[in-house]
Amino acid sequence: MSVTKEQVIDALRHVNDPDLKKDLVSLNMIDHVVIEGKNISFDVILTTPACPLKNLIKSDCEEAIHRYIGSDYSVNIKMESRVSTRRKETEQLLKGVKNIIAVASGKGGVGKSTVAANLAVALSNSGARVGLLDADIYGPSIPLMFNLEGAQPLGKEVDGKTKIVPIEQYGIKILSIGFFVKPSQALIWRGVMATNALNQLINDTDWGELDYFIVDLPPGTGDIHLTLVQTLPVTGTVIVSTPQEVALADARKAFSMFAQKEINVPILGLVENMSWFTPEELPENKYYIFGKEGGRKLAEESNVILLGQIPIVQSIREGGDNGMPAALDENSIIGKAFADLAANVAQQIAIRNANLEPTKIVEIKHT
Numbered sequence: 075m076s077v078t079k080e081q082v083i084d085a086l087r088h089v090n091d092p093d094l095k096k097d098l099v100s101l102n103m104i105d106h107v108v109i110e111g112k113n114i115s116f117d118v119i120l121t122t123p124a125c126p127l128k129n130l131i132k133s134d135c136e137e138a139i140h141r142y143i144g145s146d147y148s149v150n151i152k153m154e155s156r157v158s159t160r161r162k163e164t165e166q167l168l169k170g171v172k173n174i175i176a177v178a179s180g181k182g183g184v185g186k187s188t189v190a191a192n193l194a195v196a197l198s199n200s201g202a203r204v205g206l207l208d209a210d211i212y213g214p215s216i217p218l219m220f221n222l223e224g225a226q227p228l229g230k231e232v233d234g235k236t237k238i239v240p241i242e243q244y245g246i247k248i249l250s251i252g253f254f255v256k257p258s259q260a261l262i263w264r265g266v267m268a269t270n271a272l273n274q275l276i277n278d279t280d281w282g283e284l285d286y287f288i289v290d291l292p293p294g295t296g297d298i299h300l301t302l303v304q305t306l307p308v309t310g311t312v313i314v315s316t317p318q319e320v321a322l323a324d325a326r327k328a329f330s331m332f333a334q335k336e337i338n339v340p341i342l343g344l345v346e347n348m349s350w351f352t353p354e355e356l357p358e359n360k361y362y363i364f365g366k367e368g369g370r371k372l373a374e375e376s377n378v379i380l381l382g383q384i385p386i387v388q389s390i391r392e393g394g395d396n397g398m399p400a401a402l403d404e405n406s407i408i409g410k411a412f413a414d415l416a417a418n419v420a421q422q423i424a425i426r427n428a429n430l431e432p433t434k435i436v437e438i439k440h441t
Contacts, residue, residue: 082107082114082116083104084142085138085141085143089134089135092131093424094425094428098118102119105119114143117151117152118151119154119156121155121158122200122202125421132153136149157172157173157286158172158424159427160309160433161173161307165307168281170281170284174308174309175310175342175419176291176312177190177193177288177312178295178311178328179291179294179314179315179328180323180327182294185316185384187210188399189345189384190290191206191220191399192390193312193401193415194286195246195412196401197416197419199401199402199413200417203283204286204288205246205249205287206249207289209275209291209298215252216252218394222250223252223397226254227239238275238278247284249279269301272301286420286423289308304437309340309426312345313325313343313344313345314344317367321364322368326372326376329376338433338436339433339436340433341378342379342419343378344372344373344376344381345383346380347384349386350362351386352407357407370383379418379422381418381419382411382412382418384408385407
């Protein structure tokens with residue numbers, strides 16, 4: 075008796091997405107089922123190309139076919155992706171952007187921009203469409219990190235308006251206030267001028283279709299942060315800290331800001347940067363210069379996910395200075411660390427999109 079498509083679908087109802095806790099069929103993750111004799115093929119549509127559990131899902135599907143259809147069948151599974159989103163189609167700003175990720179820190183010097191830059195690269199390496207906005211108006215560093223100092227974006231007409239075209243580097247669409255001022259020029263702007271500049275970088279730019287739009291925020295909690303959440307429905311925030319208590323104390327303030335009832339932006343998790351020093355020639359050696367497991371303890375205390383621990387390795391500094399983010403080398407210690415971080419961030423976004431309502435633009439009421 076020949077196997078039917080319905081039987082294959084029924085067999086796959088026994089396979090759950092480990093994160094979303096529902097079966098793949100109910101989640102509409104199965105497509106293009108084809109049966110040719112003893113050969114069964116189908117696509118599994120993941121919620122992100124950076125899914126850290128794709129191999130587990132694939133093996134579970136194979137096991138389900140062999141168990142409920144027959145062990146003598148050959149199974150060919152194509153793993154595809156369709157990045158999830160909770161943004162509404164009626165939203166006018168960044169209409170083609172599925173997820174907006176704010177990267178923030180409570181204080182400067184913890185490597186927030188380095189994490190944002192390498193997170194963008196790692197997500198792009200996975201096959202996602204990524205944009206990166208340098209919203210650190212007073213201290214833009216993204217142009218240097220991507221070897222784009224002196225670059226000047228072009229403009230184009232879109233619906234009768236002139237829009238800025240982001241500069242593409244390493245497959246990522248990038249924009250920074252640093253493209254419009256000299257690297258040595260200090261911006262002596264009041265808060266309203268800085269927030270107006272951020273609005274222009276968002277509103278007057280043709281970002282196109284993106285799976286992930288990463289916003290590298292300035293340190294602290296101030297005008298730029300409020301402007302962002304008042305302008306865009308941020309999908310979630312990644313907080314960056316180092317392990318020592320002085321940095322963790324400020325990270326707590328960043329958690330507090332985004333968790334406030336008036337703002338209520340989901341926190342995707344914490345990244346502990348500079349977790350330990352590892353000489354690249356001795357990758358098994360770890361020296362805890364700034365203390366040990368401070369980020370993990372803060373994540374547990376704050377009931378958030380520890381998204382990753384990034385070691386201090388010389389290539390990170392060299393990559394930032396040379397304009398080639400360390401995550402470009404996917405086989406290096408750092409490349410693998412940032413690939414894991416990207417997978418965890420993408421995983422938390424998928425879980426957030428499956429379980430939480432869309433983020434609303436914040437309306438700050440003054441009394």
